[in-house]
Amino acid sequence: MNEYDSDRIKNALDAEPTDDPGSADIIIINTCAIREKADQKAFSSLGKYKTLKANDPDKIVGISGCVAQLYGDQLLKKMPHIDFVLGPRAIPKLPAIISEIEREKRKTVETSYDIEELFEIEPYHQEGKVTAFVSVQQGCNKRCTYCIVPRVRGSEVNRPLEDILRETTNLVNKGVREITFIGQTVNSWKENGYKFRDLLRAAGDIEDLDRIRFTTSYPRDITKKMIDAMSDVPQICHHLHLPVQSGSDKVLGGMKRTYTREWYVDTVKRLKDAMPDIAISTDIIIGFPGETDKDFEQTMSLMREIEFESSFSFKFSPRPGTVAAEYAAEDAVDPEVASERLYELQAYQKEITSTKNKNRVGFIEDVLVEGESKNDPEFLSGRTDHNRILNFKGPKDLVGKTVKVKVTEGLLNSLRGELVV
C-alpha cells in the first residue's frame, strides 16, 4: 500500500525521481504508522534532512502517509524544517500544495479524510515493469482492536469497477502482465451492486493480462462465490495471503477479528477443497495483551496444523488511540517473553518454508519473468503461480513472458531452476 502511494506521489509531482537528496528540489518521506518502530523510522529520516534544508531553504521537505495523518500539525512544531504534512488520502492535492508553498512560502497541513478526487492520481509506472499494483479500496471498516489503519486511513471507500478495470487495462497496454489488486481488506470490496467476485471475473476478461493477485484478504469475507471465481478464472494465482493473527480464540476475541480458530481452519479447508494446490500465507501478532503461554501454544499448534507457505510475524505494538493500547496498559506481555515466542514461531516458519521449497524440486513451474535477479545478473528472476521467487538462466528477451522452468534447488527464500525449452 505504501509503495503504491509512493508511486502515486511520484506521478502527482510529474518530476524526475532521484536517489540523491542533496540534488532534489523536493524531498518527501512517505510513512507507515502500523507499528511504533515504523513511525520512529520516519522521524529519524526526517531529522536527516535538517541540514540540507538549512543550507538550501528553497528545498521543499514534506512528510506524507500515516504518520503525517496521525500527528498532523504537531509535526511542524516538532520539526520546523518541514514545509508540509500530507495525509494518505490527500495525495491528489499534492501538486496544488507544492505550488502554494513555492508561491507563498507558507507551511501546509492537509489531513482531511474527505477528499473528492480520492482515486484520481494513478501511480508512476516504470517502463518495462511487468507487474503492478492497482488500488481498489481506501481505508478500512473493520475494527481490529490493535490496528491504527481506520484512524489514519479513514473508513472504507471502494473504487468504482470501471475505474479499476480502466487502470488495469492501461497498465496491460503498457506491457504489464500481472496485476495485484490492493486494499486493506481487499475481498470486502463492493461497489454499486458488484461484489469482489465480480471484479475478479471482470479482470479475467482483460486481454493479455496473464496473472491476477490480490491482497490483503479478510478471512470473514471469504465467500463460496469468491472461492468459485478464484478456481474458475485461470489467470487468478493460487496464492492467498490470509492474516490469521493468532491461533487462540481468547486472543482473537480480544482483537475483535470476528472469527474463531475453527472457522479459520474450515475456511482454509474450503479453499483447499476447491484448489488443492493453493498456497496460503499469513500474518501473526505475538504478545497481544493477555497472551499466555497456552494462547501462544495454540498459535504454534495452528502453525503446525496449516503449515503456511510463509508468514509475517510481529511483536504487538500498542498504537495511540487503539483499544488494545488500553489493554496493554494493564495486561502487557513481558517484552522478553514476546521476543522468545516470536523467535520460536519464526524458526518454525523457516523450517516449513524451507521444506516446502525443497519439495518443489522436480516440478515444472510457470514463471512470469520479471527481470534480472537482484543478487546475480547472470540469472533471470520471476515468480511462480504460488508466489515463490524462481531464478534461472535464460535470454533477457524472456522478460514479460510466462515460461516453464524446472525446479532444481529449493532454498529458504527462493527456488532455482532450469528453463524448459
Ligand code: SAM
Ligand atoms: N488490513 C490488513 C489486515 O489486518 O488484515 C493488513 C494491515 S497491516 C498493514 C499488516 C499487518 O500488520 C497485520 O495483518 C498485523 O499482523 C500487523 N499489525 C497491525 N497492527 C499491529 C500492531 N499494533 N502491532 C503489531 N502488528 C500489527
